[in-house]
Amino acid sequence: RQHRAERASLQRTRFLGTLGARIRVPMTVVLGWSELLQRTQLTPAERSQVDSLHYAGAHLLRLVDDALDMASIESGQLQLQPGPFLLQRLIEEVHALLLPVAQGKSLALVWHSTLPATAVFIGDAPRLRQILLNLLGNALKFTAQGEVRLQVQCAGQDQDVLLRVVDTGPGMTAAQCQRLFQRFEQADGAQTAARYGGSGLGLSISRDLALAMGGDITVTSRPGDGACFQVRLPLPRSDAIPSDAPSCAPQDANGVGELRVLVVYPATSVTDVLRALLGSLGHVGLCVPGLEAMPKALREHGRWDVIVVDPVLCVGGERAGAWLSRRWPGIPRVALTPRADIGAEREAIAAGFDLFLRLPVSRATLTACLARCRRGA
Incomplete structure (x- = not known):
């Protein structure tokens, strides 16, 4: 009976983890566009509606994340990463x-x-x-x-x-x-x-x-x-030097300077939002759906300062992190994933990425990440 209960608890945790990852993709669209709309000229009534949309989306995401955390704690699967x-x-x-x-x-x-x-x-x-x-x-x-x-x-x-x-x-x-x-x-x-x-x-x-x-x-x-x-x-x-310390406080986009960012992600609904967020911060963004399109994009559009990639993508059986570090070792590599579990960041860094972004992405988190790319360049 105890074994069945533990198995059911584990299955519930896995289900919530999958649900959390899948809901983060559409929530990127909702929260991204609503955040950008908040920065436009709106009537008081329109602003109230957009604010309500944005806060409701953030609340929905928090509910899912809370449920995932609670399930991890109850099943004894909560793992700290000191x-x-x-x-x-x-x-x-x-x-x-x-x-x-x-x-x-x-x-x-x-x-x-x-x-x-x-x-x-x-x-x-x-x-x-x-x-x-x-x-x-x-x-x-x-x-x-x-x-x-x-x-x-x-x-x-x-x-x-x-x-x-x-x-x-x-x-x-x-x-x-x-x-x-x-x-x-x-x-x-x-x-x-x-x-x-x-x-x-x-x-x-x-x-x-x-x-x-x-x-x-x-x-x-x-x-x-x-x-x-x-x-x-x-x-x-x-006395150790933090290798993966939290990013510094997001600074104004002008403090980072214009960056050319290549985004490789299969969902166009997500890349459309990222391109708009990058533009609102004064950066240039080009989005392609897969790694195979990268060499052509690099040839046609010149240099790129940062590459943002879905870490599960592969080329010829080789994972994105290893492939990018071998082909373009001098360009900062940022993993972009909807995974909600805490192990996602650790796995991405171990796979060859320099930094990590979890969907949905806001202007603040994007700016902080790009600032770290600039400092590390």
């Missing part, structure tokens, strides 16, 4: 990704750290990033006016790092705080879900991730006084 990373760089990236949300609500989103900017820590950077995005995103969602603040410091003489997310939202009662980390629970139950949306999984998953990393998340709040979520994690210091 390594050296720059904590301040990660914080800058998270801040840059959420700043448009704060600005859209006329909220201040600020952060302060007492740690050295160049301090390197050992930990699972993508999972810490997920925790911060969940906590800060929640704080922004429930705060109507004022600010959301992230405070970072060391805890005494040990290696623990404290990250506090403080907001000026409505606050919560002690009873609400007690059930906040339960799955499918929100502060006011059905009323909160109806008003703000959400699966009721984000905080539960964040705490499970923190516990898996040897830490914890706690909350203190009173009605009318906002809330403070504290993340405590054991993150040892390191």
Whole structure:
């Protein structure tokens, strides 16, 4: 019976992983075009409609990702990938990704750290990033006016790092705080879900991730006084140079300079969005459906600064990463995939790619990736 239950749990996790990957392709189209529409001249009514479309798409994607994370945790398949990373760089990236949300609500989103900017820590950077995005995103969602603040410091003489997310939202009662980390629970139950949306999984998953990393998340709040979520994690210091640290905070496209980007991906609906996103950032994008078309594109259109490729593509039985590193070793290679599992990035880097992008791609993540390509060129 236990074997059957474990097998069913594994099958569910695999199904959700496949579903997550497949839904990311159409969501790239929805979120990409809606983000570009948000930057155009619209009437107030049109802007409200486009914003609603974009936020609904992002919410749908988050629901699928939350379900996948929950299934991985329940089946015991959650795997951490600790390594050296720059904590301040990660914080800058998270801040840059959420700043448009704060600005859209006329909220201040600020952060302060007492740690050295160049301090390197050992930990699972993508999972810490997920925790911060969940906590800060929640704080922004429930705060109507004022600010959301992230405070970072060391805890005494040990290696623990404290990250506090403080907001000026409505606050919560002690009873609400007690059930906040339960799955499918929100502060006011059905009323909160109806008003703000959400699966009721984000905080539960964040705490499970923190516990898996040897830490914890706690909350203190009173009605009318906002809330403070504290993340405590054991993150040892390191002298190592991060090889796969999170990208730096996305800078303005003009700060990167014009790049010529060749995109190799079989779905034209995706490449159309990527070409438009690249154009909106001041870059030149050419899209082809397969690796076989690359030599002709390179001959006809001259130099390319970056190549973005679906890593599952092959030429003569040779995978894209190995083929590209052999044919054009001097051009940065970026893997572009809809896979939602955390192992996708590790496999892409091992297969010969320099950087990694997961669909759907936003202007912020695309700019951050291209900035890293520029720095590494």
